[in-house]
Amino acid sequence: MTRMGKIFVLYGPSASGKTEIQKQITSGRLPRIITATTRAPRDNEIDGEHYIFMSKSEFRSQIENGRFIEWTEYGNELYGTLKDSAENIVSGNGSANIILDFAGVRALKRLYADTFAIFIGANIESIERRLLLRAGTDEELNGRLTRARELELSPEYLALADAVVWNDDGADFEETLAKVQGIISSSM
Ligand SMILES: Nc1ncnc2c1ncn2[C@@H]1O[C@H](COP(=O)(O)OP(=O)(O)OP(=O)(O)O)[C@@H](O)[C@H]1O
Ligand SMILES: Nc1nc2c(ncn2[C@@H]2O[C@H](COP(=O)(O)O)[C@@H](O)[C@H]2O)c(=O)[nH]1
Numbered sequence: 347m348t349r350m351g352k353i354f355v356l357y358g359p360s361a362s363g364k365t366e367i368q369k370q371i372t373s374g375r376l377p378r379i380i381t382a383t384t385r386a387p388r389d390n391e392i393d394g395e396h397y398i399f400m401s402k403s404e405f406r407s408q409i410e411n412g413r414f415i416e417w418t419e420y421g422n423e424l425y426g427t428l429k430d431s432a433e434n435i436v437s438g439n440g441s442a443n444i445i446l447d448f449a450g451v452r453a454l455k456r457l458y459a460d461t462f463a464i465f466i467g468a469n470i471e472s473i474e475r476r477l478l479l480r481a482g483t484d485e486e487l488n489g490r491l492t493r494a495r496e497l498e499l500s501p502e503y504l505a506l507a508d509a510v511v512w513n514d515d516g517a518d519f520e521e522t523l524a525k526v527q528g529i530i531s532s533s534m
C-alpha cells in the first residue's frame with residue numbers, strides 16, 4: 347500500500363518520557379493510535395483515552411479473533427494494537443503516532459514500510475528516580491529497571507531506531523520536545 351504519511355513510533359525504556367512527549371506531539375495532523383492493555387489503569391489514566399483497558403480473557407479472545415495487528419507481553423501484562431484503532435489512520439494518507447515496545451516496533455516495521463521509529467532514552471539513574479515517584483509495586487519497579495538495564499538500553503534495542511533522542515534528568519524537557527518535533531517535521 348502506498349501512503350503519503352508516516353507512522354511515528356516512540357519506544358524506549360520505561361519512564362524515559364514517551365508519554366509526556368506523545369501528549370505534546372499529538373495533533374489533528376499527527377493523531378495518536380490508542381493501544382490496548384490488560385494492566386490496571388494508573389491514577390490519572392482514563393479508559394479509551396490513555397489505553398483501551400481490558401481483562402486478560404477479553405484480550406485473549408481478541409487475539410483469537412484476529413483483532414490485533416500486533417501484540418506483546420510486557421512484564422506480566424499484555425499490550426496490543428487493535429485493527430479498529432489503527433485502521434482509520436493506516437488506511438488513509440495521514441501520519442500518526444504510537445507508543446510501542448521493541449516487539450511492537452519490529453512488527454510495525456514489517457507491516458508498514460513507512461514506520462519511523464524514534465528511540466526515547468534516559469539513563470538508568472533517571473529511570474529509577476522517575477519510577478520511584480510513580481505509584482507501583484516493588485515487583486513492577488524492579489522488573490522495569492531490570493528490563494531497562496538488560497534489554498531496553500542495549501545496542502540491539504537502539505539499532506531499530508531511525509532517530510535517537512536522550513531525555514535524562516537534567517535535560518530541559520522543552521529541548522527534548524523540540525528535538526523530537528524537529529525529527530518528525532523533517533521526516534513527514
Ligand atoms: N526531562 C525530564 N526531566 C525530568 N523528568 C522528566 C523528564 N521527562 C519526563 N519526565 C518525567 O518522567 C516520568 C515518566 O515519563 P513518561 O510517563 O512520559 O514515561 P514513559 O516513557 O511513557 O514511561 P512508561 O513506558 O513506563 O509508561 C513522568 O513523571 C515525566 O513527567
Ligand atoms: N507492542 C506493543 N507495546 C505496547 C503497546 N502499548 C504499550 N506498549 C508498550 O508497553 C510498555 C509498557 O507500557 P506502560 O504504559 O505499562 O508503561 C511500554 O514499553 C510501551 O511502549 C502496544 O499496543 N503494543
